[in-house]
Amino acid sequence: MGTAAKRGEVAEEEKSYYPTPPDISVLAPNREDRLFLVLSIFIGVISGLLVICFRVSINWFEVLVLGSAPHPGQMRLLLVPAITGILVGLLVHFVFPATRGSGVNQTKAALYIYNGFISFRTVIGKFITSAVAIGGGFSLGPEDPSLQIGAGVASLIGRRLRLSRESLRMFAPIGAAAGLAAAFNAPISAIIFVIEEVIGRWSAGVLGSIVLAAFASVSVARAFWGPEPLFRIPAVAINGSRQLLAFAILGVAGGIAALIFSKGLTALRANLYRLAHWTRLCQSAAAGLLIGIIAYFGAPQVMGAGYGIIDQAIHGQFTWTFLLALCLLKILATTLSSASNTPGGMFAPTLFIGAMLGASVGSLEKVLFPHLTISIGAYALVGMGVLFAGFLRVPLTSVFMVIEVSGNYGIILPVILANTIAYLVSRGLHTVPIYEAFARQDGLELPSLEEQREARVLHIEDALQPVTAPVFSGNDTWRSISERLALAGSPAILLHTTDEDWYVMGREELAAAARMPDAPIERILTLERVPILYPDLPLDSTIPHFERWPLLPVRNRVRGRALEGTVTLADVLGRYQQE
């Protein structure tokens, strides 16, 4: 009910924003194409600046309320997350209702449901509530909100310029890529994530603008933070393929951890949804209190995004038992934070859990097999990718993300191996990806991009049939054809023309040729060009042609005049029905 109300509320707001654009398309038909690239750069720059302000606001707030070095036993650790939870709960409930959750699904909803519309209030609200929540100790990260803030900026700019509905839709992922790129300081990962998780397909029309916006935002971010990647990565070297086995073990462990994390999170979130509506006001506060208890009694490291702790883990500063404890406690703290719908992202906690798990597995393997020469930093890095692949279910992004934040291509093989294993384990045991599960719980029917990615595409060869239609030469006369055709009873014939091409002739055409019964048939008719089809083309590419042609010849790519077979509409539909 809540979602429906929200949808109605947004729709009303949306209506008031949309201009009446038909005049513009007539007055300046190329206007949007010209504006698109310029605006992409503006979106990138503004998103980058906003993300900087956002990140610094989180840090400022964190230092102010939690102190510069939180350590167990400080009373503020117990109180601050709970108080922050109350504040965030009130803000989300009464002022910024559209800022709940991470921001990824909201951006997808803007793209698929709200025609690219994200209100200014949502952008401001996401900024404030996420900064307060993350700075106040909730186990959440700034990346997903940055993504939504970026998408919101793009939406605002698009509306200000009175762009068409179609352009506004395309703007949302451009802004999302820009926001994420600035937050991660990793443009390629951001672009791939947006394509993999938000758009779901490689669209040439929007790719250029996404790349432009992402690079503009990262350039701005680097002007402030410098060119260094998100983490300081020690030298990583993998000696010998046998050591890959160590990463395979990490892949399995990561898949299981991702499974526990996603199952726990979706189950708790579903249970919290079932509670009375008023409880949502205090769910964040309760989550904050529990996180405060974890921090107060020994693990303040689980609070906030935890980049500093990831850095320390990469540099081998913890024992494997402590790393494992941090991994488990972070899963718990993030589950509480995210299930309570507190605004904030899941990227950073996923990286945290992955890094701790990786470093822990690596340290343990080093204890058990001291001859292993792989550094703990390598394990932590691969661990981050593993959780990304297993939990967020974005395998391509996970590989590029690790390479981009490490700047080391030498690690690509272990990353691909471990990520694939983790992805397969997680996918095999938990079929619904986390963002999709969240969307369903929120009452949104967003397209499953994982299914889209993995859906089997049928090709013409899947419905191809041997040539059964009668084949005639272009020199044959109507009389000879009709005599032989009477025996065959086929709806169409294949005509092999004198220029070695093929033509499909229906019975009506054949009847029309009866006026000159003894002339070569190809001289009587004005031959249209038959569609040139090959077996590897998508099966659905044949459908538009059946209105004109009852039968389609499929040619060989090497010997262009030779036929591989034919397809009819019945063949195509029959093949689809088998799926």
Next chain:
Amino acid sequence: MALLKSPFTPEERAARRKLIFTDTLSLTTILAITVLLAVAAHFIHESYASHRKSLADRWADRGIAALNRKEPLVAIGALRSALALDPGNQDTEVRLAEALAAAGRTAEAISYFNMLAQSRPGDGIINLQLARLAARQGEEQRALADYQQAIFGDWHGNGYLQRREVRLEMVEYLISRGLFLRARSELLVSAGNAPRNDNAFLIQIAKLMEKSEDPQNGLHLYQQVLQQDPDSLAAMEGAGRTSFDLGAYRQARRYFEQAISHSASRGLQISPGTQELARQTNRLLLLAPLPDLSPRGRALRILENRKIAQARLAACATRLSSKSEPSATGSSQADGDLHPSLLRHPIKNLESHFGKPGGKSAEAVESSPNLALENLQARWKQSKRITLGQLERSRGFAEAQMQLVFDTERITAELCGSPSGDDALLLRLGEAWRPGGAWRITNQ
């Protein structure tokens, strides 16, 4: 001339102009917002960066202070906080690793230092810390390798001085491990690299040479210092000590006398060890039957030495006989007063002095100390009555008497423990004894 006709009506042209105007205005507004946002971002970023830096410095200072107060656990917390605020600060990283090591978290510290060494393999301080940790863990080879890396590593500030200090630290480690030969070569390198006028450092090297059982080179360095600074009390004392170790007792006496008079005239305090060594040197020179003495004087000294040795033998025999009974009943307490080396390897030691027992029974072996003592007593009986004249007349006879004295001191030292007083000096004198009657002290 034909006029170009616009495809738009006047209303459309007006709308088009309006569109261009609004687009320009919108883009200008966006640009202005971008600029304002950039200024705001710069302001809050800079303010936070400076605040963060000051916090990091504050935590680092607290950590260093705690480390100096020997509170490593407090230091670890503070330094970790500093690093969280200022990641990659090399000084803080090294301090943190030091704190980990000081807190006894050696494995963690080694792992941390190894990580630092991966990024800065040639860093002197990191390799030095790794060497110290390896030394603490008893990993000699690794410690020495890391010390070498530290010596040849990069140092901030005065690299020469820091490398020199590391080399001396390595030498002390080598001495502690009994690797004197390598310690000596390192010291020779240090001495060779040292500036000629750096007397304090030369004295430091000379002292380490003494520790590494290389008094010869030590004496050379002390003498070198005295040439440049004849008033150096430390050099005088050191030269005296090393001369004493080398058996150059007269030379040692000269240096000690010089040191004592110098300290008295300058109001300086001479060390009690030097005073005692000076006293022993004087006494030793009074006991020694030096070849440059008159035959009578030498004979008198031999007679006095005989008396001292006889008294020592008698005391040792009484002691052994009083302890033989409880030892026969298997009391282990009685063995406690015997010389430790004899207790550890009684048979080996006795073999070295009295030959292999061959097919002797276990009882015969156990009675070997008594046998040695009996042999010695038999030798004393044979030379019981000797006269001053005999000693004066026959140099060979005199030397045989002194050999008996030295053998007595040596055997009683092994059977009854280290001697003291004149017995200890005679034992030392015996070490400088050469068959044929010459002492190394003769010419010095």
